[in-house]
Amino acid sequence: MSSLGKTLAVATVISMVAAPSVAGSSASRKAYEGARGQYFALKDKKERQQYRHNWLKVIAAFADLTGQYPEAPEAPSAIYTAAELWSDLWRVSRRESDLDQALAGYERVVHLYPNSNLADDALWQRSQLFLYHVKDRGAAARAVREILSSYANGDMSSQAAALAKELSDVPVAKEEVEEEETTGKMVGRRDDRGPIPEVTSIKHWSNPDYTRVAVYLTGPALARSGNVPEGAGKPARVYVDIEKARLSKKVATATVVQDELLQGVRSGQYKAATVRVVLDLEATVKHRVMTMENPYRVVIDAFATDAAAKITPNSGKPLGPDAAETPxxxxxxxxxxxxxxxxxxxxxxxxxxxxxxxxxxxxxxxxxxxxxxxxxxxxxxxxxxxxxxxxxxxxxxxxxxxxxxxxxxxxxxxxxxxxxxxxxxxxxxxxxxxxxxxxxxxxxxxxxxxxxxxxxxxxxxxxxxxxxxxxxxxxxxxxxxxxxxxxxxxxxxxxxxxxxxxxxxxxxxxxxxxxxxxxxxxxxxxxxxxxxxxxxxxxxxxxxxxxxxxxxxxxxxxxxxxxxxxxxxxxxxxxx
Ligand SMILES: [Zn+2]
The missing domain is CATH 3.40.630.40 (Zn-dependent exopeptidases)
Known part of the structure; x- marks a missing residue:
């Protein structure tokens, strides 16, 4: 099958761009190698490709890796490859939901790992799927324009520029949502005497009714929040601006949460002295922001507003990265x-x-x-x-x-x-x-x-x-x-x-x-x-x-x- 041949070529690229094994844990590396092994086994056996469950098994192997090791250097490649598998499966199955899974997977690469080498490739794949299969020129145009605005120096920029030219008749969206001004009331306090506080880590916990995200700082902070509805191919999100703060280089810029309420959490130095933390939502939520001390932190709680999103207490659900820390x-x-x-x-x-x-x-x-x-x-x-x-x-x-x-x-x-x-x-x-x-x-x-x-x-x-x-x-x-x-x-x-x-x-x-x-x-x-x-x-x-x-x-x-x-x-x- 020609599409699998193409996937193989990309997978080889993936194994090269993934960080060398010394940078990641050997466990995540092993999981990645295991998933790749299954991938090649599927690729080599035509008769295996006839059965849907064989595809889903390989996809699950990659998904397990990102769920277990969201911070691993292999995680973006794993999500990317899973998205490719959905796309290839769709070529066989023609099920619309498979195509949706592929689009969502590529989107996750961009949103959760914006600094990954694969982010612009994922945008490119989205543009192709939107253009030729979903027949949505607007969404395709947005994807290539994002390559040009965010990844101008990446290896996708020349082909993105060519396609953007072809799609130049698509009007540019009025506002870039990430530039949205925060509207929520300010909470917390600021202490101008010391150095500008640094955001040193971000953690999250999944609870029966809500998901909690804590942003730890080296000093007191002021925070203000707002939300953006779903649109332009991006999920609905809650964002919190922490004023007079800097983001430490140690902080992962994107973390996969993937529970009932959140897809993930991203952070960035939004303005010179403002750190923006973005919660990519999985479901409709209400949110509250509090500042607390000892240690200094901003706590964001996102609550289910939809009864269907609730899970039962003590369901044995993993609690995110922390769950692995203290077995x-x-x-x-x-x-x-x-x-x-x-x-x-x-x-x-x-x-x-x-x-x-x-x-x-x-x-x-x-x-x-x-x-x-x-x-x-x-x-x-x-x-x-x-x-x-x-x-x-x-x-x-x-x-x-x-x-x-x-x-x-x-x-x-x-x-x-x-x-x-x-x-x-x-x-x-x-x-x-x-x-x-x-x-x-x-x-x-x-x-x-x-x-x-x-x-x-x-x-x-x-x-x-x-x-x-x-x-x-x-x-x-x-x-x-x-x-x-x-x-x-x-x-x-x-x-x-x-x-x-x-x-x-x-x-x-x-x-x-x-x-x-x-x-x-x-x-x-x-x-x-x-x-x-x-x-x-x-x-x-x-x-x-x-x-x-x-x-x-x-x-x-x-x-x-x-x-x-x-x-x-x-x-x-x-x-x-
Ligand atoms: Zn007490």
Missing amino acids: VVKTTVSKTANDAAAGAIDTELGGRHVVIDPGHGGRDGGACGPGKSSEKDITLAIGREVAGLLKKEGVAVSLTRTADKAIALEERTAFANRANADIFVSIHANSHRSAMVQGIETYYLNVTDDRYSLRLAAVENQTNEEQVSDLQLILADLATKVNTDESVALARRVQRSLMKGAKAKNPRTRDLGVKASLFYVLLGARMPSILVEIGFLSHKHEGKLLTQSAYQKTTAKAIADGVLAHLKAPAETPVN
Whole structure:
């Protein structure tokens, strides 16, 4: 088949343009070689080409590579080759959907890997498919014009110029969408005293209802966002401009996400001092942008507006590149809400997994206590103690930190999700302007109109109250509030246990109850999750107790008892 012969020629080029194996991981190189092997096996056997599944198998091999190693030097070639295979398959099958797949694949090369040597080739392939097969001269013209504007020095420019001339009757689109001015309100703050902050990394996490993208910086930033509808052969997108910032060379300019909501994330130095981050959308989304500190970052959450785009919690979906970083053996399947509703009682603690999150750490000390004590040390001591007690009962336990180390709030939640934990408990200690205030309270994630709870969330989130109000809107947007009922039940258990333990040692402490608020560390957790405020460091007596090892052990025992009670009978909702 002549078209396959042509594909082979291009594939040889691909193997040459792909970075040498020393630059990539040997694993991605191996996956690429494996896919190429399958490719040649298909190419050599005419009878194999008669069956659709043989084509799909080879395409899947290339797609697996890009899914698993989106940052690998082989990734653009893999997407490109998969697009070529769709195109060749279409020549045999004449199925329109195969042609669409080919066009989408080439587009992905351009959008996700704009700096790849194959980006202009992909645009050229699009122009050919649009011109001769889709019969869309407008789209073909846009593709060749993009080669001329973005890849003028590439090897496709002379043939692109010739075709552009042929298509010169096609009117030029009025506006280049990437030049769109941002319209959203500005969030964050700027600090002009230091050097211009640098964007050092971009991460993403797929959650049941939304996808989170975090852009990490070396200093505080101002961010503003906007969106562009689908058009001109490009997907709909959300873009965020981070002002007074520079993009580090270390940051990948394009990352494949490929979940229900996002195709990928791109970034670039949009203007001299503005970094633009673009989310290429897979589905219609609403988005919110927040700036946070410790570490400095801009967090973009994209939410499904279409119920069909939702996935069920704990679906075992990979969480993006992070999922590979910390391999966690899945020890148990979380109880579903249905199990709980059916009154299923599980007394088997083996195989259950609890994640304990000692609040704060590193430069972020949290609240200050008597003497030189700080919240971060107290939460770590208690967290370790809780972990030890639960392990004794046969429960698997992980701590989000075991040392005095800074960890971003979203990393803590992602850690629990990766571990497929059954329960997530974040431990904090409180502080108040008035030294008279004391007591214990336990929180679960939900909207609230209680000013005190909102203010506390702002302190713990290290944002301002306005941004917490934005979080309220986010949560209201989420159609399914994952595990709220179970989180409330867990919160009641732990609060009751904490009060029992504390009253014995400190009869005057107050039961401040179980409450809802917008703690960012709980947003996105796929399991019942709570945040405990174990007492006020600002109170003379309670603060002193919290620094003492004996009282810390009492508190830890109380938390562990509450968690164990919940693991043994999650459906029971004690009335208090
Ligand atoms: Zn705290």
